[in-house]
Amino acid sequence: MGEIQLTDLTKRFGDTVAVDDLSLDIDDEEFLVLVGPSGCGKSTTLRMLAGLETPTSGDIYIGGDHMNYRVPQNRDIAMVFQDYALYPHMTVRQNIRFGLEEEEGYTSAERDERVVEVAETLGISDLLDRKPDELSGGQQQRVALGRAIVRDPEVFLMDEPLSNLDAKLRAEMRTELQNLQDQLAVTTVYVTHNQTEAMTMADRIAVMDDGELQQVASPFECYHRPNNLFVAEFIGEPMINLVRGTRSETTFVGEHFSYPLDEDVMESVGAREDLVLGIRPEDIAVVDATTDDTADDTADDTALGDHELRMDVTVVEPHGDQNVLHLSHPDQPSADDALQAVTEGMHLVTRGDRVTVTIPPDKIHVFDAETGTAVH
Numbered sequence: 001m002g003e004i005q006l007t008d009l010t011k012r013f014g015d016t017v018a019v020d021d022l023s024l025d026i027d028d029e030e031f032l033v034l035v036g037p038s039g040c041g042k043s044t045t046l047r048m049l050a051g052l053e054t055p056t057s058g059d060i061y062i063g064g065d066h067m068n069y070r071v072p073q074n075r076d077i078a079m080v081f082q083d084y085a086l087y088p089h090m091t092v093r094q095n096i097r098f099g100l101e102e103e104e105g106y107t108s109a110e111r112d113e114r115v116v117e118v119a120e121t122l123g124i125s126d127l128l129d130r131k132p133d134e135l136s137g138g139q140q141q142r143v144a145l146g147r148a149i150v151r152d153p154e155v156f157l158m159d160e161p162l163s164n165l166d167a168k169l170r171a172e173m174r175t176e177l178q179n180l181q182d183q184l185a186v187t188t189v190y191v192t193h194n195q196t197e198a199m200t201m202a203d204r205i206a207v208m209d210d211g212e213l214q215q216v217a218s219p220f221e222c223y224h225r226p227n228n229l230f231v232a233e234f235i236g237e238p239m240i241n242l243v244r245g246t247r248s249e250t251t252f253v254g255e256h257f258s259y260p261l262d263e264d265v266m267e268s269v270g271a272r273e274d275l276v277l278g279i280r281p282e283d284i285a286v287v288d289a290t291t292d293d294t295a296d297d298t299a300d301d302t303a304l305g306d307h308e309l310r311m312d313v314t315v316v317e318p319h320g321d322q323n324v325l326h327l328s329h330p331d332q333p334s335a336d337d338a339l340q341a342v343t344e345g346m347h348l349v350t351r352g353d354r355v356t357v358t359i360p361p362d363k364i365h366v367f368d369a370e371t372g373t374a375v376h
């Protein structure tokens with residue numbers, strides 16, 4: 001079985017704490033994606049799992065067996081790196097076969113058969129006699145995968161395996177990797193700093209920052225119920241709107257606007273006063289658009305609903321079937337954007353429009369401004 005337990009895992013390099021007391025259980029056959037910004041400790045975690053780094057403290061178990069002192073060859077894992085690491089002088093067939101080099105119990109004919117089988121799985125049967133420099137980046141990546149899966153390991157470890165591919169190929173390979181994982185049912189730990197890869201491929205995402213685990217949850221959960229400001233900002237594109245402010249009675253008072261807090265939000269907020277309001281751009285809806293920006297704002301605002309705001313559109317970024325709107329408050333036109341909103345379809349909003357937007361109260365996130373922890 002390929003279940004993995006990491007308990008209180010720490011890795012120091014001199015004064016740098018690369019991984020800080022990380023505990024994480026990964027299920028058999030799970031696809032877990034480790035994400036976080038550059039330097040957060042993802043690769044070091046993966047390298048400890050692979051046996052390429054020794055933990056400073058803590059324990060690693062794979063399939064219930066203690067791994068700390070086992071050499072990489074005895075861990076029943078296969079690793080796929082960003083740079084493929086193919087041998088240039090070997091053919092595809094030899095490169096894939098090389099994955100079986102350390103394996104015992106195969107006859108030579110069985111090794112050849114296994115290579116053919118794997119090439120078929122990956123759709124590269126017609127490339128078996130080529131050398132790596134006769135292959136495209138995507139084909140090279142498949143060969144690197146072939147070399148990993150040929151051994152039929154309990155665990156795949158993948159470190160940014162798609163980052164050298166162009167955007168289109170990366171999207172294709174994401175789907176292929178998922179299909180492959182479904183088919184092979186092998187526990188996979190996949191490192192990336194790309195949140196789209198994390199969101200689209202993972203059963204669960206483990207978000208790391210500064211060596212520490214911030215949240216381990218499904219992509220849905222990380223997106224809809226982030227544990228803290230870091231996760232809220234890291235997951236989601238375009239980024240969540242974060243507005244700092246204070247609570248005055250039952251009203252959130254931010255720099256650019258005020259917003260009434262419902263009873264259930266107030267219950268979660270308790271006595272806290274310094275808050276950060278988080279609103280996903282997708283959750284802001286334009287309910288009315290007008291090009292008449294000479295209207296009297298005061299008169300306008302009296303007509304607004306409780307959760308509505310009057311904003312000016314400063315930038316419209318078209319993204320095909322949706323637009324990202326940059327919005328500023330009419331009273332503070334020169335201030336930085338107060339909010340960004342995503343509108344679907346052909347919403348006819350243009351730069352300079354004054355719009356009414358609504359922020360549904362059930363969609364807001366509230367964080368403690370001091371600790372960054374989600375409170376609602």
Ligand code: ATP
Binds near residue numbers: 040044
């Ligand atoms: P990236 O996405 O840029 O690869 P990462 O999240 O994988 O980053 P790590 O490579 O795990 O991060 O590095 C975590 C921290 O440990 C960084 O501060 C890095 O500089 C440091 N580090 C990693 N390897 C070593 C090493 N061999 N010696 C000294 N410091 C190291």
